[in-house]
Amino acid sequence: MRLLLMSDTHLPRRAKVLPPQLLAEVPRADVVIHAGDWVDTATLDLLESRAQRLIGVYGNNDGPPLRARLPEVASVELGGLRFGVVHETGPAQGRERRCAARFPDLDVLVFGHSHIPWDSVSEDGRLRLLNPGSPTDRRRQPYCTYLTADVEAGHLTGVEVHRLPRHR
Structure with missing residues (x-):
């Protein structure tokens, strides 16, 4: 199962x-995951029309029209793994511990907000945390980014950060 992970698209503000x-x-992709801060409903409509399956949440920059269509937290089983999606996880310091305590039933947590690609595992090895960064607003990062990954026989494999050229 091929996954495409993105967050913080901020259209049309950032691009x-x-x-x-x-x-x-x-x-x-078999499944597209968006971890919030869409900003406009047109991006949600576009991804819904093109994705085989879309899982998304709203972020702190998403107004009432997006919040009416998306949850704050999403949970789904994909290929034998329990995924969660949320926009914000708080500061980087202590993130793994906090998220493992908040989401004890998950195998993988996809999050956004920071625009910084992130791939880590909780101290007990149970929870994988992934942030795809932003495909449109690199902030202090050298590149705009998104992630792809595969789910094979109940395991997350081939997690890859993709760098994007800057565009508007």
Whole structure:
């Protein structure tokens, strides 16, 4: 099962459109996960129309129209793994411990907010934390980014950060 993970698209504030490289990945993924801060409903509509399956949550920059259509936290079983999606997880310091305590039944937590790609595991090895960064707003990062991964026989494999050229 092929996964495409993104967050913090912030359209049309940070860019006018999603990067072509990212859009090309959408129909190739079995599941697209968006961890919030869409900003506009047009991006949600676009991904719903192109994705085989879309799982998303709202973020702190998402207003009432998006909050009416998306949950704050999503949970789903994919290929034998229990995934959660949330926008904010708080400061980097202590993130693994906090998230393992908050989400004791998950195997993988996808989050956003910081625009910083993140891949770590809780101290007990139970919870994998993934942040795809942002495909449109790199902030202090050298590149805009998104993630892909595969679920094979109940295991998350091939997690890859993809760098995007800067665009508007």
